[in-house]
Structures are given as structure tokens and as C-alpha cells.
Amino acid sequence: MEKKSVIARLNKVSSPDGDYLVIYRANGNFRAFNYLMEVLHIFDRQDLFHLYDFMREQYSEVTLDGFALILWGDLKIMMESLTEGNEQSDFWSGQQDWKIVTWRLYESCGVCILEFEDGIVIHMLVERRYPLSKDLLQRMLDLGLEVERESSVALDLIRFIKQQIDEE
Structure with missing residues (x-):
């Protein structure tokens, strides 16, 4: 069985339709989305935990805004002990x-x-x-x-x- 490619980076892209986050995998594949719910259709648990870890590591010292801030808030509520x-x-x-x-x-x-x-x-x-x-x-x-x-x-x-x- 082929191992799934992990998330390599996230980029914010602005367009006339609004802001999107683009998930780039190490194998070159990518997916743009603007709501966490959109990726739940294509993500498995490993992807979800990897996205959380990736954002925590990459953006812990960065001030987020727009969709990235909403995504981070959603992930924190879902993953962290309350x-x-x-x-x-x-x-x-x-x-x-x-x-x-x-x-x-x-x-x-x-x-x-x-x-x-x-x-x-x-x-x-x-x-x-x-x-x-x-x-x-x-x-x-x-x-x-x-x-x-x-x-x-x-x-x-x-x-x-x-x-x-x-x-x-």
C-alpha cells in the first residue's frame, strides 16, 4: 500500500471570491479551501492531526487573520483539552x-x-x-x-x- 503524502506547506491565497488556504502535499498535490468543513470530505484522521500539528508548529509565533485565524480556532477547539x-x-x-x-x-x-x-x-x-x-x-x-x-x-x-x- 502506498503511503500518503504529508502536508508540506500552507499558503493563503486572496482572490476576488475571498481568501483561501492552499494545502500543498510533499508529493506536489494541492487543494484550496476556505472552510474546514470542505476538507473533511477528503481528509482522514491522519490528515486532520497533521494539519493541526503543522499549524501549531508553523503559526504559533505568527499573528493570524481571516480564514487562517478561524481555521486555527476551529482546530484548537476540536483538538485541545478544554x-x-x-x-x-x-x-x-x-x-x-x-x-x-x-x-x-x-x-x-x-x-x-x-x-x-x-x-x-x-x-x-x-x-x-x-x-x-x-x-x-x-x-x-x-x-x-x-x-x-x-x-x-x-x-x-x-x-x-x-x-x-x-x-x-
Whole structure:
């Protein structure tokens, strides 16, 4: 089996349609995108973790703006521990007001997405426990998980959510 080519660099490209980030792989292939959700269709878990590591290493000392800042924020919320006192813990407040529009699973990379009425999108790893309220978890189950096809990952995620509700 051929080993997949890793991410070699990221570039910001501005166009009349807006800003894009271009992911260049070591083998010369590249892909432009302007939302994390766009790459979830083509990324697997290895790609996702590599993108996070790459951005953390390359951009930790750089002031980001535009889409790069949004991407970095999405990746940090998804990947980093959200413990008390963490600057991101405020992000999770106000869940009682969050109005979920969709709850979707991208199985290839193990990410589920919550989209809200106000346009906010949260990307979450399926196996990670996030500080979601029991009420929000129940609203997720009531809405239903959107999947491309029924799978053990989707069923395990639903069981995991039910277990979290029962534990509270």
C-alpha cells in the first residue's frame, strides 16, 4: 500500500471570491479551501492531526487573520483539552441558547459537526468528551445525526452521547 503524502506547506491565497488556504502535499498535490468543513470530505484522521500539528508548529509565533485565524480556532477547539481555566472554556457557555440546525458525522476523519442557527459551526472529534450540557446533548439526539450511511461509528457516537446524558 502506498503511503500518503504529508502536508508540506500552507499558503493563503486572496482572490476576488475571498481568501483561501492552499494545502500543498510533499508529493506536489494541492487543494484550496476556505472552510474546514470542505476538507473533511477528503481528509482522514491522519490528515486532520497533521494539519493541526503543522499549524501549531508553523503559526504559533505568527499573528493570524481571516480564514487562517478561524481555521486555527476551529482546530484548537476540536483538538485541545478544554479544562477549567482554559481561555476557551468561555466558548462553551450559553449552550441553553444554542439552536442546532444540523448534527453531521464525517466518518473518514472521525469528526462530527454541530451547525447552529446563528451560523456558528463546531467541529468535534467523535471520541473526545466536550463540555456539552445534558440539555444540548439531548437536543442533538432529538435532532438526529446525519450520516452518509449507517455505520458502527455513527451508532457508537449515539451510544456515547446517551452514556454522557445518563452520567449527568
